[in-house]
Amino acid sequence: MIRRLMLRDPKVWRCSSNEGAHILGLTVKNGSGKRELLLYRNAIGDDVGEEVDVIAVVVGLVMDVRCSVCGKVRTWRPD
Numbered sequence: 001m002i003r004r005l006m007l008r009d010p011k012v013w014r015c016s017s018n019e020g021a022h023i024l025g026l027t028v029k030n031g032s033g034k035r036e037l038l039l040y041r042n043a044i045g046d047d048v049g050e051e052v053d054v055i056a057v058v059v060g061l062v063m064d065v066r067c068s069v070c071g072k073v074r075t076w077r078p079d
């Protein structure tokens, strides 16, 4: 069975590398209009079609996320 996710207002969430722009995850709005982070297992480049595993949905807490490509840390803060 295929589970379809409805992503509201998805935006890529990238690491803080100047040269990089590795994608750490996606931010979407949930049903109550709060933004949450779908965190990927591994950061990816701009390679569309690369398969991703979502390892966590982060909502409502501040969290440091380390890029698995370049090691830079970006802090996630919900709206």
Ligand SMILES: [Zn+2]
Residues within 6 Å of the ligand: 015, 016, 017, 020, 021, 022, 043, 067, 068, 069, 070, 071, 072
């Ligand atoms: Zn990076």
